[in-house]
Amino acid sequence: MRCLTGGVARSVEAENRRMLRARDAIDRDYTLPLDVPRLAAIAHVSEAHFIRSFKATFGETPHRYLQRRRIERAMYLLRATDRTVTDICMAVGFSSLGTFSRTFADVVGESPSQFRRRGPMPNAPGCFVKAWTRPSSFGEAS
Amino acid sequence: MYDSISRSSIFVLDQDQALDFYTNTLGLELSTDLDLGFMRWLTVRVPGDPAREILLERPGPPAVDEATAAQVRELLTKGALPGSLFLTTPDAQGTFETLKGRGVEITDEPSPKPYGIDFGIRDPFGNAIRIGQIFDTGLTWDS
Numbered sequence: 001m002r003c004l005t006g007g008v009a010r011s012v013e014a015e016n017r018r019m020l021r022a023r024d025a026i027d028r029d030y031t032l033p034l035d036v037p038r039l040a041a042i043a044h045v046s047e048a049h050f051i052r053s054f055k056a057t058f059g060e061t062p063h064r065y066l067q068r069r070r071i072e073r074a075m076y077l078l079r080a081t082d083r084t085v086t087d088i089c090m091a092v093g094f095s096s097l098g099t100f101s102r103t104f105a106d107v108v109g110e111s112p113s114q115f116r117r118r119g120p121m122p123n124a125p126g127c128f129v130k131a132w133t134r135p136s137s138f139g140e141a142s
Numbered sequence: 143m144y145d146s147i148s149r150s151s152i153f154v155l156d157q158d159q160a161l162d163f164y165t166n167t168l169g170l171e172l173s174t175d176l177d178l179g180f181m182r183w184l185t186v187r188v189p190g191d192p193a194r195e196i197l198l199e200r201p202g203p204p205a206v207d208e209a210t211a212a213q214v215r216e217l218l219t220k221g222a223l224p225g226s227l228f229l230t231t232p233d234a235q236g237t238f239e240t241l242k243g244r245g246v247e248i249t250d251e252p253s254p255k256p257y258g259i260d261f262g263i264r265d266p267f268g269n270a271i272r273i274g275q276i277f278d279t280g281l282t283w284d285s
Contacts, residue, residue: 012219
């Protein structure tokens with residue numbers, strides 16, 4: 001019984017670790033379209049299982065996770081550079097300014113140019129900026 | 143009141159695998175590997191910096207019960223534990239190429255920041271490691 005429990009637990013750990021590898025790939029390659037076949041291969045699950053397993057592990061779909069990553073990068077670039085909103089939209093992986101502006105406003109609660117007026121970001125190590133300045137969720141911003 | 147941080151600890155799933163990764167792959171060196179009877183005291187350090195050690199600790203009984211240890215392992219493997227290390231290097235790009243060549247999982251490619259050039263990797267268990275070539279800019283976090 002103890003062995004069985006251990007075996008089950010270990011498989012959860014291995015599955016989590018593979019799913020984390022796929023999530024890291026989303027964070028790393030956020031400018032590219034979401035490539036579910038490739039991510040599923042990284043996670044060692046079928047394409048059909050990938051989205052469901054990702055959500056079970058991290059609490060949101062891979063698509064939403066990617067959107068939050070892109071918006072986090074856009075928030076950074078808006079505050080840290082003087083590149084145009086259109087340029088930033090393309091740089092973080094959106095192909096349409098309309099979709100970008102709508103998604104940004106939904107997630108952040110203000111438009112990209114309004115957000116820009118907050119001024120420069122404080123310095124912090126990249127991993128922590130990635131984790132902590134990512135907008136919390138869709139629709140939660142007020 | 144204090145004059146240094148001498149040791150800090152991160153959780154690993156397997157100490158043999160951790161020792162192999164942290165020394166042979168990452169390039170730290172073994173500091174202490176001692177069987178205390180009740181636990182394996184396993185620490186590594188940056189070569190040339192004996193004052194600071196990282197304890198590679200395995201969660202489990204009797205320190206915590208098996209169910210709790212399983213929770214720790216689940217959080218660790220999904221990247222949700224705060225076990226992060228910040229290492230500094232005189233050559234971020236060179237270190238990145240070396241680690242990439244050894245098959246290390248890269249989470250962030252090297253990029254210039256106001257404070258230096260840094261990149262991110264993960265250990266085999268899910269801990270985040272940040273490696274930076276930090277400029278002496280005189281800047282502080284809030285400047």
